[in-house]
Amino acid sequence: MREILRNPAGLVGSFLLVIVLSAAVLGPFVAPYDPQQFHAASRLQGPSAAFWLGTDQYGRDLLSRLLNGAPATVLFGLGATALGVGAGSIIGVIAGVAGGRVDSIIMRVLDGLLAMPELLFTLLIVTFLGGGTSQAMLAVAVTFTPGMARISRSAVLSVRTRDYVQAAIARGESRSWIVGREVLPNALGPIIVEATIRVSFAIMIGATLGFLGLGAQPPSTEWGLMVAEARQFMFRNPWCVAVPGVAIAITAMGFNLFGDALRDAFDPRRRRI
């Protein structure tokens, strides 16, 4: 952790993540207004003492909506990534450990799935599953699976030929012991790094699906959906699209910077001078 904080990117990333995560945990409790409450007299206003970030087309307080949407937005990213990383790692570890025929069949199928651009793949799955938050989350997870499988496979492969694994084989340890105690813990680094960076993609794709009307549905305060709902009014009050838009960018940037710093901490060779 100290390594990460010494890196400027890591410092900024950690700072942004602390803000975002505390908004996600505490947001709904500290929000000054009910996120769905209409203030008919003050519609589409800029920031003021009463409404710190302004109001939307119904006079709803943007700060309150933002804080209430934080858990949904962040949980979406974390949940989709966790599912995708979990499924992908299992497939990748199986391929890497099994080797031979199984490995090459799995890899060919993954290559085929990776040949589709990510957002396209997600859109197809969402259409199949139908719109909605949990469907969108599942779609992003499925989209992440082939890429994560490939990364965890190569992590396993790079560990498998190391001396300590060879030593364990020579000692006559069982296969599951070797995989569980020697290979997995040492292959975990690249997987964690990739997962952290992927959270930012997941948040961006989730917001994009919300924006396209295929993810979270009204009256949710998911940030992508907030942008979509306020777009008609963006010229009258830029704040109502800028506030959720910038919030998405800050969240994605936090995970991105933190992931980069994590990568440098895990792999000192890549550390820049």
Next chain:
Amino acid sequence: MTLAYVLRRLGAIVVVLAIVTVAVFGITVVLPGNAAMMILGENATPESLAAMERQLGLDRPILTQYLDWVTGVLHGDFGMSLRLSLPVSQVVGDAFRNSLSLAVLALVTVTAVAIPLGVIAALRRGTIWDLMIGLFSYVGTAMPEFVTATLLLIIFASPEWPVLPAGGFVPPSEDFAGYLRHAILPAATLGLILMAHISRQVRSEMSEVLSSDFVRAARLKGIRERRVIWRHALPNSLAPAVAVISLDIGYLLGGIIVVEEIFAWPGLGRLLIYALQNRDLPVIQAVTLLLAVVYALSNLVADLVIAWLDPRVQHA
């Protein structure tokens, strides 16, 4: 570049594309509701549905349908659109041209700007320039296309100060200046993320190369700094940048879906969203396959360019 390497890469692509056709066909088969129901509507009687399914060949085994579809695709026949009553190949062809022109415009401009930016950042490492470029690239990667597009619209297309059109399309053959004016905002939106990636990659490769032994040797030999940078350092740091550009084409193809929808640009992305909303299966299949082919081909080109820049990779 050896012929064997090119052939091996081509072989790999054929395998990948075969898997893609299975995936594309498979996804549209499992989509709820089939083509017959799309044509006749929700209230069709079971008898008329069965008749329509027979007419469309949907009552045949899945494998036969798949092989028929692939045979058609190989002959350039993607079937008829269920909604537009036009051959899919015609609908998709027009959209493809429009998307391609937008994507190429974005990619060329971005590469022309991002590579010099990355080089500057690497040469002035640690200065305010480096910091600004780094900051810009981090912000760029963290903005989803729809946020960038919306912010650009607020700045450049507001009713009070309409510098650029907020959306739409003019064919370049009719009015080239008008076409460009309509293309600027979508291309800029697509470009921002790409620019961020590419300039960051060039910077990190370039700074690595600049501190390598052969650059030091070149400097010690007394070669002028400009020549060291242009002839020794830059070519050696470009191969990884090309790899990133080819990966970015994946983002570009995804981004184009959102950007075309926002700016009402009549390309593949907008067509895809229309087809998805209306369950126009033949169009969904054709667009998906086309995007995957473009992606695979661009990866192939990138691999070949990398092998040409750095002959060592052929033997890896």
